[in-house]
Amino acid sequence: MVYAHITGWGMAVPEKILTNDDLSKMVDTNDEWIRSRTGIRERRIASDEESSATLATKAAIRALNLANLKPTELDLIIVSSSSPEHIFPSTASLVQDNIGAKKAGAFDLSAACTGFIYALDMGAQAIRSGSVKNVLVVGTETLSRFIDWTDRNTCSLFGDGAGAFVLQADERPGGVLSSVLHSDGSGGDLLTLPAGGSKYPASAATVRDGLHFIQMDGKGVFRFATRVMARATKEAMEKAGLEIEDLDLIVPHQANMRIIEAAARGLKMPMEKFMVNLDRYGNTSTASIPIATVEAFESGRLKEGDTVVFVGFGAGLTWGALATEWSGPRPVEKRVNHGAYLFWARIRSVILRLMRIAEGVLWGRYGRGK
Numbered sequence: 001m002v003y004a005h006i007t008g009w010g011m012a013v014p015e016k017i018l019t020n021d022d023l024s025k026m027v028d029t030n031d032e033w034i035r036s037r038t039g040i041r042e043r044r045i046a047s048d049e050e051s052s053a054t055l056a057t058k059a060a061i062r063a064l065n066l067a068n069l070k071p072t073e074l075d076l077i078i079v080s081s082s083s084p085e086h087i088f089p090s091t092a093s094l095v096q097d098n099i100g101a102k103k104a105g106a107f108d109l110s111a112a113c114t115g116f117i118y119a120l121d122m123g124a125q126a127i128r129s130g131s132v133k134n135v136l137v138v139g140t141e142t143l144s145r146f147i148d149w150t151d152r153n154t155c156s157l158f159g160d161g162a163g164a165f166v167l168q169a170d171e172r173p174g175g176v177l178s179s180v181l182h183s184d185g186s187g188g189d190l191l192t193l194p195a196g197g198s199k200y201p202a203s204a205a206t207v208r209d210g211l212h213f214i215q216m217d218g219k220g221v222f223r224f225a226t227r228v229m230a231r232a233t234k235e236a237m238e239k240a241g242l243e244i245e246d247l248d249l250i251v252p253h254q255a256n257m258r259i260i261e262a263a264a265r266g267l268k269m270p271m272e273k274f275m276v277n278l279d280r281y282g283n284t285s286t287a288s289i290p291i292a293t294v295e296a297f298e299s300g301r302l303k304e305g306d307t308v309v310f311v312g313f314g315a316g317l318t319w320g321a322l323a324t325e326w327s328g329p330r331p332v333e334k335r336v337n338h339g340a341y342l343f344w345a346r347i348r349s350v351i352l353r354l355m356r357i358a359e360g361v362l363w364g365r366y367g368r369g370k
């Protein structure tokens, strides 16, 4: 029997901080309103040089470093994002090239703020099936690029960032224990980024009508979220054959403090069992759970053997939960020099590009064209 263990984790957030006071100079809002309704004090905003792929790459390298795994040992890269670099190529393929994971398959997964749970589950299933051994799962967002900065209903909620886990096969029991994934597309209109896809491709009209910005029915999303968080947590624990009392820590999607408090009431659990850092990052969508996990570990709230549930909800509508037995980083005999791997990854990428140019020239001269 093979188990999927979380052996590495890392996060990356932009340096630029946007506080509630900063926002109050841009739209009709104030710190008191935002803090009392959401719990958010500030969020990070990507600079012009940063993107979903650059943040994902940084988080991935940190996770690989902790797992002490070479990028060349990765079999699969799954990147979850609602703000991918492009429609295609996938952000996962860009990360694969950036880190030099030359034998890894790579694909993007879209399940909005629940995406990291979906991606973790897919990675763990691939390991349990025996088809792969080492998987990199990344949640990355630069949703600041899709926010109407004149809309106070949405601009105070979201922030940018990325988080990554390394999953590895091991015969030792533990790691990912169970998961539940759900969707209800009938609520798709509650939270949407309408244009830029095949239904409303970019046009002067879609730009004029603001259809490339996030649109949200805040109250509708709030009602849905408070309904599903506790329920999904219970389902995942039940599926793992565990009681709610066995839980050491819950890492919820970091959207709104009041939603997390409602989940705590629903589970009859004290807030101390919940990891919360949304006050400093806002809602980083699919990146929020891995970012909160990294900070839970760094602040000593996650120890080997702990039972942890990750639970999230988001556009789609989607929601889900995943129960794990935390296994901590593996003991390291010899450290992998990731700096060298990254250097060779850049060289390799340039050589592959040059070879493609040379191939094009040769093909034109001696190939089918002649």
Ligand code: COA
Binding pocket: 028, 029, 030, 033, 034, 037, 038, 113, 152, 153, 154, 156, 157, 191, 216, 218, 219, 221, 222, 255, 256, 283, 313, 314, 315
């Ligand atoms: N500052 C000041 N006023 C704001 C505001 C802001 N940043 N954002 C919204 N408002 C206003 C609205 O315009 C509305 O005004 P109106 O009544 O004149 O139309 C009013 O506040 C709504 O207030 P209220 O009903 O008390 O808001 P709320 O308690 O429902 O809180 C949200 C609003 C958006 C914070 C809350 O509904 C929420 O968090 N929903 C979930 C959103 C979410 O998590 N989305 C991501 C999911 S992954």
